[in-house]
Amino acid sequence: MERLWILSCTLCVLLSWMHVDQAVAEPQYLVAIPAVIDAGAEAKFCATLRQPSGTLVMTVTLKSREKNTTLFTHTSNEAFQTCVQFKAPLVQKEVQDFQVEVRGDTFYSKQVRKVMIRASDTFTFIQTDKPIYLPGQKVNFRVVAMDNKMRPANQLYDVIELQDPNSNRIGQWLNETSNSRILQLSYSLDTEAREGPYQIIVSMGERNISHNFKVEKYVLPKYDVTLNISEEVLIGQED
Structure with missing residues (x-):
């Protein structure tokens, strides 16, 4: 899977890190997240901090035009490595900013990368x-x-409607969400409901799906059952 890598320094500095005096070397951090995330799904990113100079605060934020969501905040004066799960926003398709900020008394770094969130x-x-x-x-x-x-x-249903045989809308539900479960709804027909084919239409953005059923006055079939049994039953009979 394609990964998004965020580093606190350029590649050349990272490669020469082993040759730098550790007493003066700056902190190193790495955060990895998939470049494309499924909307509404459980996603994960992993963060690593190495060689901290004093106490550092790492903050990871997912930023859109509407709001900022803090996904992770950790304060440490020791190296650490962790993975964090979070629920991706429920959007159709959107590019958001994935921001990593590391702050200390003598150190500050911020990196921002783009993450695609799509249905x-x-x-x-x-x-x-x-x-x-x-x-x-x-x-x-x-x-x-x-x-x-x-x-x-997870699926957002913009409009769910019920139509009668004349294509009249007799029932409607707006902005229903599945929340990773089965969405169950019901509608009580009028006692004078018109007979014929009815249709349930679900709209999701530009996509529509439908299902048909019938309303008609039907009579359940009647039948007779005749049982021929013996007048006597013996103990030990299998039948």
Whole structure:
């Protein structure tokens, strides 16, 4: 996987570090993060601090136009190496600033790199609990989003609407989010609901998916069952 490397010094200084007197050498730090992160997913970066001169504070911040999110703050006078997990923002596609700042009494350094956050490839499908409903019944349905590894995915549904046979919108839900779970919704049909094909449409940005079901007055089939059994049953019979 492509990595984003952030260094406190130029490459030539880093390579010549072994030849510098350690008593006067400056701190070295390294932070690695993937250059592309899936929106809403668990992401991770790793930070290393070497040869600190006194007490240093490392702060890692993810910055967008709307807000700044502090992902990590650590104060130490000793070398350390750690990895930090965080939840990526739920956006469609956005480039944000990944900032690393190291501050001490006699040392200060700040590096900023770009990180791409984009919605992962997901597929979404809709299910109803029945294919046919009577007027007045409740339609229970769910919307499921899965990533390319068949795991529940975070997905923002801009509009979820229910249309009758005349394409009239009779139900609507706005800005629903899956939060890595199955989104379950329901709608109670009117007792005088028009019979015919109904449609559930889910809009996600420029993508739309739909699912159809029917409303009609149906009668469950009737049938008779005749049992022919013996008048006597013996103990020990298998049947």
